Amino acid sequence: MAETLYGPFRVVLDTADPFPLQRVIIAGSSNADGVYELNIDHPPLDLVVKGDEWSIEVQFLKSFPHAEWITSPxxxxxxxxxxxxxxxxLESGQLGSPSLGDGFHPSIRLICRSLDPATxxxxxNNPYDFTVPAR
Structure with missing residues (x-):
């Protein structure tokens, strides 16, 4: 599922598992819409995303029984x-098997830092002076 963010953010990939293949999709921004592959052949993700309202989504490549991109929670x-x-x-990953008692398995961590000066x-400097006057 996509996560919606508001205003400018710096999006940095902190960690990512090499398998399965994964990608980040940004939509609705004013400058960074697109698909960003996350693998050894590409530089680490570090970009500034601008826009009033935009979304970020992570997908992984499911290869069995046929190859398809699946949105990761x-x-x-x-x-x-x-x-x-x-x-x-933001941590994205795969849900494990409920029958095995598995929960959420994170495989990507994205750190999004707001660049909005109003935020x-x-x-x-602290406008208050807490020093005790000498007698």
Whole structure:
């Protein structure tokens, strides 16, 4: 399933399993729509995506019984990190077999950092003085 993000973000591939073949699809942006293959022959994913509302999706190549691209689910977390700003951490992978008690198996981790200055204001100096005056 695709994840929708709003505004400019820097999208960086943190980790990726080499098998199965995987790709990232970006749609609805103003500058980075396309399919980005994730394999040894391509440089690591590190791009700035701009747009009011855009989506990111991860797919893996299922080869049995016939080759087809399957959308991979996301597990995401969001945090506001001091001096870094809004960070959306997306892990994509495959769901295991319920009969074996398997859960979610992450195979890709994307770190998306907001570049919106309204969201990530520059930290200012503390306007308050907490020093105790000398007597």
């Amino acid at each position: 996301f597990v995401h977390s969001t945090a506001f990190v001091f001096k870094e700003g809004l960070i959306v951490d 990530n204001p520059i930290p200012s």
